[in-house]
Amino acid sequence: MGLVKYLKSADLTPWLEELAQENKVFAPRYEGDAVIFAPFDPKQEISIKHAATMPPKKTVFPQSEKLVDFTYSKDPEDLSRVMIEGKEVLPEGTAVVFGGRPCDVRGFTMFDRVYLAEKTTDVYYKARRDNTSFITLACEKPETTCFCHWVGSSPYDATGSDVLATPIEDGYVLESFSPKGQKLLTSKLLENGDRWISKGQEVNENAVESLTDAPDLSRAPQKLLDVFDNMNFWEKAAAKCLSCGACAYLCPSCYCFNITDETTGMKGTRFRSWDNCMSAQFTMEASGHNPRPTKAHRLKNRVGHKFSYYPGIHDGVISCCGCGRCIKSCPVGIDIREIVQEAINHEPAIG
Amino acid sequence: MKFQEELKKCISDVMPELDVVIGWCASFDPLHATPHFMRRKEDIDKLEISPLSVHNLATYLPGLRGKKVGIVVKGCDSRSVVELLQENLIDRKDVTIFGFPCTGVVDQSKIKKALGHTGNVESCEMSDTALVIKMDDKTQTLAMAEMLADKCSSCRYPDAVISDYFAGEKIGNKGEKDVDYAAVEAFEKLSVPERFGYWLKELDRCIRCYACRNACPLCVCRDHCAAESRDPHWLSQENNVRDKLMFQVIHAYHLAGRCTECGECQRACPVDIPVLMFKQKMNQEIREIFQYEAGVDPEATPPLLSFKMEEENITEKVW
Amino acid sequence: MKDKNHYLPEMATINEVIQETHNIMTFRVTFNDPGVMENFTFEPGQVGQISSFGTGEATFVINSPPTRKDYLQFSVMRTGEVTSKLHILKAGDQIGVRAPLGNYFPHEDMKGKDIVFIGGGIGMAPLRPLMLYMLDNRNDYGKITLLYGARSPVDMAFNYELPSWLEREDLDTHLTIDAEYEGWQHTVGLIPNVLLDIAPNPENCMAVTCGPPIMIKFTLQALEKLGFKDEQIVTTLEKRMKCGVGICGRCNIGSSYVCMDGPVFTAAQLKELPNEL
Numbered sequence: 025m026g027l028v029k030y031l032k033s034a035d036l037t038p039w040l041e042e043l044a045q046e047n048k049v050f051a052p053r054y055e056g057d058a059v060i061f062a063p064f065d066p067k068q069e070i071s072i073k074h075a076a077t078m079p080p081k082k083t084v085f086p087q088s089e090k091l092v093d094f095t096y097s098k099d100p101e102d103l104s105r106v107m108i109e110g111k112e113v114l115p116e117g118t119a120v121v122f123g124g125r126p127c128d129v130r131g132f133t134m135f136d137r138v139y140l141a142e143k144t145t146d147v148y149y150k151a152r153r154d155n156t157s158f159i160t161l162a163c164e165k166p167e168t169t170c171f172c173h174w175v176g177s178s179p180y181d182a183t184g185s186d187v188l189a190t191p192i193e194d195g196y197v198l199e200s201f202s203p204k205g206q207k208l209l210t211s212k213l214l215e216n217g218d219r220w221i222s223k224g225q226e227v228n229e230n231a232v233e234s235l236t237d238a239p240d241l242s243r244a245p246q247k248l249l250d251v252f253d254n255m256n257f258w259e260k261a262a263a264k265c266l267s268c269g270a271c272a273y274l275c276p277s278c279y280c281f282n283i284t285d286e287t288t289g290m291k292g293t294r295f296r297s298w299d300n301c302m303s304a305q306f307t308m309e310a311s312g313h314n315p316r317p318t319k320a321h322r323l324k325n326r327v328g329h330k331f332s333y334y335p336g337i338h339d340g341v342i343s344c345c346g347c348g349r350c351i352k353s354c355p356v357g358i359d360i361r362e363i364v365q366e367a368i369n370h371e372p373a374i375g
Numbered sequence: 376m377k378f379q380e381e382l383k384k385c386i387s388d389v390m391p392e393l394d395v396v397i398g399w400c401a402s403f404d405p406l407h408a409t410p411h412f413m414r415r416k417e418d419i420d421k422l423e424i425s426p427l428s429v430h431n432l433a434t435y436l437p438g439l440r441g442k443k444v445g446i447v448v449k450g451c452d453s454r455s456v457v458e459l460l461q462e463n464l465i466d467r468k469d470v471t472i473f474g475f476p477c478t479g480v481v482d483q484s485k486i487k488k489a490l491g492h493t494g495n496v497e498s499c500e501m502s503d504t505a506l507v508i509k510m511d512d513k514t515q516t517l518a519m520a521e522m523l524a525d526k527c528s529s530c531r532y533p534d535a536v537i538s539d540y541f542a543g544e545k546i547g548n549k550g551e552k553d554v555d556y557a558a559v560e561a562f563e564k565l566s567v568p569e570r571f572g573y574w575l576k577e578l579d580r581c582i583r584c585y586a587c588r589n590a591c592p593l594c595v596c597r598d599h600c601a602a603e604s605r606d607p608h609w610l611s612q613e614n615n616v617r618d619k620l621m622f623q624v625i626h627a628y629h630l631a632g633r634c635t636e637c638g639e640c641q642r643a644c645p646v647d648i649p650v651l652m653f654k655q656k657m658n659q660e661i662r663e664i665f666q667y668e669a670g671v672d673p674e675a676t677p678p679l680l681s682f683k684m685e686e687e688n689i690t691e692k693v694w
Numbered sequence: 695m696k697d698k699n700h701y702l703p704e705m706a707t708i709n710e711v712i713q714e715t716h717n718i719m720t721f722r723v724t725f726n727d728p729g730v731m732e733n734f735t736f737e738p739g740q741v742g743q744i745s746s747f748g749t750g751e752a753t754f755v756i757n758s759p760p761t762r763k764d765y766l767q768f769s770v771m772r773t774g775e776v777t778s779k780l781h782i783l784k785a786g787d788q789i790g791v792r793a794p795l796g797n798y799f800p801h802e803d804m805k806g807k808d809i810v811f812i813g814g815g816i817g818m819a820p821l822r823p824l825m826l827y828m829l830d831n832r833n834d835y836g837k838i839t840l841l842y843g844a845r846s847p848v849d850m851a852f853n854y855e856l857p858s859w860l861e862r863e864d865l866d867t868h869l870t871i872d873a874e875y876e877g878w879q880h881t882v883g884l885i886p887n888v889l890l891d892i893a894p895n896p897e898n899c900m901a902v903t904c905g906p907p908i909m910i911k912f913t914l915q916a917l918e919k920l921g922f923k924d925e926q927i928v929t930t931l932e933k934r935m936k937c938g939v940g941i942c943g944r945c946n947i948g949s950s951y952v953c954m955d956g957p958v959f960t961a962a963q964l965k966e967l968p969n970e971l
Binding site: 094096102107108138144252253285286301306307310315336 | 697699702703749750773774776777787788790907932933937939940942943945947948969970971
């Protein structure tokens with residue numbers, strides 16, 4: 025067990041203000057009717073009673089970020105020649121993300137296997153990830169769309185978090201799960217939390233009790249491959265899909281991106297920006313050929329990636345975090361749980 | 376709803392001639408419905424029309440062109456169907472329209488505001504006047520009139536303006552009477568910097584998911600959108616509120632004279648940005664200049680898709 | 695130790711531009727940093743992401759062999775935004791190169807075998823580095839046959855090299871075009887049909903093929919007819935690519951990323967993948 029502390033609810037804002045002196049602190053708050061992770065402002069109320077509308081993905085994987093700045097300059101020896109110089113633009117600074125849920129932060133562990141792979145480390149992601157700490161809130165009660173326990177997680181799963189904060193009466197039990205987490209718990213506002221450990225565990229266990237039984241998803245990877253060629257299955261599943269990008273952009277573990285150049289005059293920048301595999305242009309080739317021409321193909325890829333391809337490459341780990349945002353925020357209510365279970369239960373027609 | 380059985384029977388009778396009939400059915404929780412694609416008679420059992428039937432199903436029609444499609448429509452949805460017919464984006468002979476007397480649909484964000492949170496709804500009973508919602512071991516009653524979408528409170532077309540079959544008794548369309556642009560007018564009382572500041576703030580959280588575009592029945596070019604084009608290059612992919620505002624403006628302009636204010640764009644937004652107002656403003660202007668309302672007359676042509684040698688209300692030269 | 699930034703292109707200068715056909719141009723480039731050029735290693739079949747700064751990147755095979763490293767060669771067919779911008783470049787202009795990416799032709803496994811190259815149109819580009827590599831290491835390989843076809847003589851790339859290939863005694867070259875063309879002195883016929891006429895012996899033989907999808911489809915059928923097994927057939931795939939290092943999630947076929955597990959695949963490997971070419 026790591027370091028255990030107790031924080032009184034009344035001390036939450038002061039504690040975050042303290043952390044904000046050396047770090048950029050992100051916390052969920054309302055912007056209009058949506059709860060998003062934004063730079064902490066002590067004058068604005070944070071909203072942590074329920075999971076945020078958007079996960080804290082942007083804190084480590086921004087919606088757009090500069091990769092390379094390039095400048096053109098004329099060669100003074102030969103004015104018809106244009107020299108180009110490119111410079112990488114690496115992120116700086118440290119950050120603390122407060123108020124994510126276990127499912128939100130689990131998303132980053134999905135990123136890590138891909139972005140921090142040894143031979144192909146993404147230096148931009150690494151710079152942010154190494155310098156960001158997560159203080160995650162354990163969940164007290166699931167929503168009807170929560171299914172973290174189907175995919176190997178739980179309401180108090182600390183994977184990927186530096187500190188897990190379990191809400192109890194009038195305060196939080198804080199437990200560190202990493203050296204970064206221990207460093208976060210040095211404030212004088214925190215008292216020793218040993219006598220609150222059992223209260224915290226009670227909350228954790230009650231949350232797990234209130235979850236409905238999880239179906240067995242172990243056959244999902246193979247079954248999804250089995251129905252790959254069954255376009256009838258996928259056309260039915262995708263009939264109501266609008267092929268927008270809401271599910272992908274709200275998903276804590278969707279990590280696809282696009283690289284584009286923008287120029288003004290003699291300068292320009294190469295950006296990377298969020299992209300989503302539900303978009304018609306995602307796999308469009310210059311010849312005009314598109315391997316995924318219809319929304320049925322694209323939905324098949326998205327569900328396939330989360331529950332089959334990613335587990336296939338990464339030791340069976342399902343990259344879906346079970347947060348349920350794609351279900352809640354899909355304009356037409358597509359339920360990925362339904363699709364996966366139908367694939368598992370699908371028996372090919374005989375004859 | 377009394378007409379449900381009549382509607383189901385009607386669809387059942389016509390279904391053998393059709394490839395698919397689109398309606399609504401129950402969804403992931405008692406507070407949501409979802410589009411329902413019916414291909415066999417057994418599928419009709421699940422059909423449910425209620426104040427939760429918020430989706431404008433007309434958005435699926437252009438993608439199903441060539442197939443024989445039945446569609447259940449609210450009054451506002453039927454106007455989208457008319458618009459698609461006006462622009463020759465669907466074929467009248469391939470679309471079978473089922474209408475019903477619509478008394479309005481809810482606005483989920485209003486319910487969320489009233490209840491604080493809607494993640495744990497256990498049951499929802501609805502009547503003409505109220506929603507009785509049970510969640511977190513508490514039961515709360517909300518007045519239906521307060522939970523209805525804004526468009527429903529000032530609805531002038533509760534009955535489908537075009538239909539092949541109509542289940543139940545028509546409520547009666549008001550047509551041009553009582554056109555309401557109060558929201559736009561109130562907003563325009565703000566100064567220009569205040570208005571611009573409002574939009575910069577609201578659009579900041581836009582994630583460029585294009586749910587607003589794809590939910591719109593008239594955005595048929597969603598797969599080749601100007602917003603994602605590199606040639607010509609209108610918008611950058613940078614996370615920049617000016618690019619996001621530019622997209623909304625392009626979108627509103629491309630819908631001028633075509634938008635029927637079904638509100639799907641706003642409803643679809645996963646971060647609740649109030650984008651409908653741009654199109655309402657456009658429609659107000661279109662009304663003034665062309666005395667035209669979109670999606671009412673299948674024989675009409677949207678003003679920006681037609682040509683006149685002399686415009687009635689645009690004075691280019693003063694002789 | 696600092697991690698390599700996989701997204702930062704290395705600057706290179708175009709030494710020579712060759713107009714192959716009306717829509718194919720070849721660029722011979724060297725890295726601006728001579729140290730980079732000297733230490734640059736790659737295998738035949740590997741690709742690079744070429745930058746036209748301000749427009750974007752596109753994927754091209756390095757179609758010169760590692761045995762001839764005076765320059766790196768890329769042949770570009772003009773099909774879209776980036777390729778159009780590349781086509782207006784001249785000698786002395788700058789491009790960015792991120793290479794080598796992807797896997798390569800299994801030339802070690804091909805040692806001691808007979809090799810049949812079947813290329814269609816611009817599909818000759820990825821075959822060229824392997825073929826020249828093998829010719830430069832001639833004793834390691836058995837009989838080498840080349841069947842190169844295009845719609846017409848004006849659509850054939852590497853026109854200036856064809857006479858030398860035809861002359862070589864250690865290379866059995868067959869050229870073919872789709873329809874009669876005035877002055878054409880070689881075979882007329884579709885590639886798969888000409889392949890059946892040549893009838894290479896599948897025993898101890900590997901076939902390497904690349905070209906437009908329809909040509910590949912019928913070529914694979916012809917190879918099957920001739921008795922080639924799936925493990926004996928190698929091809930290289932095309933996909934829209936962005937990062938080139940298996941991260942951005944775009945070029946996958948099932949759980950295989952074409953930029954990492956490919957672009958070179960055997961027909962046997964392709965049959966294992968989901969059907970999403």
